[in-house]
Amino acid sequence: MADVKKVVLAYSGGLDTSVILKWLQDTYNCEVVTFTADLGQGEEVEPARAKAQAMGVKEIYIDDLREEFVRDFVFPMFRANTVYEGEYLLGTSIARPLIAKRLIEIANETGADAISHGATGKGNDQVRFELGAYALKPGVKVIAPWREWDLLSREKLMDYAEKHGIPIERHGKKKSPYSMDANLLHISYEGGVLEDTWTEHEEDMWKWSVSPENAPDQATYIELTYRNGDIVAIDGVEKSPATVLADLNRIGGANGIGRLDIVENRYVGMKSRGCYETPGGTIMLKAHRAIESITLDREVAHLKDELMPKYASLIYTGYWWSPERVMLQQMIDASQVNVNGVVRLKLYKGNVTVVGRKSDDSLFDANIATFEEDGGAYNQADAAGFIKLNALRMRIAANKGRSLL
Numbered sequence: 001m002a003d004v005k006k007v008v009l010a011y012s013g014g015l016d017t018s019v020i021l022k023w024l025q026d027t028y029n030c031e032v033v034t035f036t037a038d039l040g041q042g043e044e045v046e047p048a049r050a051k052a053q054a055m056g057v058k059e060i061y062i063d064d065l066r067e068e069f070v071r072d073f074v075f076p077m078f079r080a081n082t083v084y085e086g087e088y089l090l091g092t093s094i095a096r097p098l099i100a101k102r103l104i105e106i107a108n109e110t111g112a113d114a115i116s117h118g119a120t121g122k123g124n125d126q127v128r129f130e131l132g133a134y135a136l137k138p139g140v141k142v143i144a145p146w147r148e149w150d151l152l153s154r155e156k157l158m159d160y161a162e163k164h165g166i167p168i169e170r171h172g173k174k175k176s177p178y179s180m181d182a183n184l185l186h187i188s189y190e191g192g193v194l195e196d197t198w199t200e201h202e203e204d205m206w207k208w209s210v211s212p213e214n215a216p217d218q219a220t221y222i223e224l225t226y227r228n229g230d231i232v233a234i235d236g237v238e239k240s241p242a243t244v245l246a247d248l249n250r251i252g253g254a255n256g257i258g259r260l261d262i263v264e265n266r267y268v269g270m271k272s273r274g275c276y277e278t279p280g281g282t283i284m285l286k287a288h289r290a291i292e293s294i295t296l297d298r299e300v301a302h303l304k305d306e307l308m309p310k311y312a313s314l315i316y317t318g319y320w321w322s323p324e325r326v327m328l329q330q331m332i333d334a335s336q337v338n339v340n341g342v343v344r345l346k347l348y349k350g351n352v353t354v355v356g357r358k359s360d361d362s363l364f365d366a367n368i369a370t371f372e373e374d375g376g377a378y379n380q381a382d383a384a385g386f387i388k389l390n391a392l393r394m395r396i397a398a399n400k401g402r403s404l405l
Helices: 015-027 047-054 066-079 093-110 125-136 154-163 241-254 279-295 298-316 323-334 382-399
Strands: 006-010 031-038 060-064 114-116 141-143 179-182 187-190 220-227 230-234 259-265 271-277 341-348 351-358
Touching (some): 006 093, 015 031, 015 154, 031 093, 066 093, 066 230, 066 241, 066 279, 066 323, 093 114, 093 125, 093 298, 220 241, 220 279, 230 241, 241 279, 279 298, 279 341, 279 351, 298 323
Parallel strands (some): 006 031, 006 114, 031 060, 114 141
Antiparallel strands (some): 179 187, 187 271, 220 230, 259 271, 341 351
């Protein structure tokens, strides 16, 4: 511990990281630099400054990373139509590589020789933070208090805070029974009644969306404009990446869109039930697949779909900064050059329906696809030879007595 002189702590100002701050000062006898990220979690981050100052911190970083988060992490992920285990839109996972990046940048700026985080030893986040940190600064020391101390309950944390005079706000209102993580892409909920996989989640748990039953009886129509695979405008009004996602969260949430209740496989080996609220992301996924449906070559689209589960797994398990993820990203981004145009969507009581798509780069040719006379654009007789050639290997096998009947 004597070799740690300065450590950069990912600091929210809440109970856990406030205790960690004091614990680092006492256990490692080191200077602590705090870093608080605004990723659009919907909570005021500036109060973390006063809390850190009250605990003697001299170097305090509070960074608005919303635009960088959506532009450089969320948008690239959605170019791949990324979904983990068929459902999860990776809202927590995609935020971790940005936090790891900023932790290392601040460590370099301040001359710190260690970083620290509040992720527990049971979850995925410890892996994501640390894989990212080691990829960006191989020699950095990582301090994970939850793997070192014995403060393994909320009661012990509160006792430690009171004993050491750590300023912790006590609210009169009932504390949420859920462990929650929020950013511009989603809110996650774990713990409480969700630990029983048979118990239905509680309606008052959700923060961003109305229930589909209580959503408006009138459908909402929106148009999303794409340029190189990214949304650049809503209803013809150009917006920044973070504003696009914030607006889609608001519109989607008002229509009961984006709720999810799943059991997922964590990287550390256990199964975990979680509920996720991702209104904007749910809309983005549907719309992106729609614009790709008319602008991507068939085999390119199919290859992307084959690669997507691997890409999703790399993000989920913390390998954003790996060479294989970078390689896949370059391939994905190359596929998006012609993914331009407009998608029209109908939002109604939890459903997102594509009702129109158009593009100057569209590969859809109505003259060929028509069920009416096509004026010779497509010779239907050509299909006979195409089918026979594709059936050749099966015909040979059947003639050799290998029929499947």
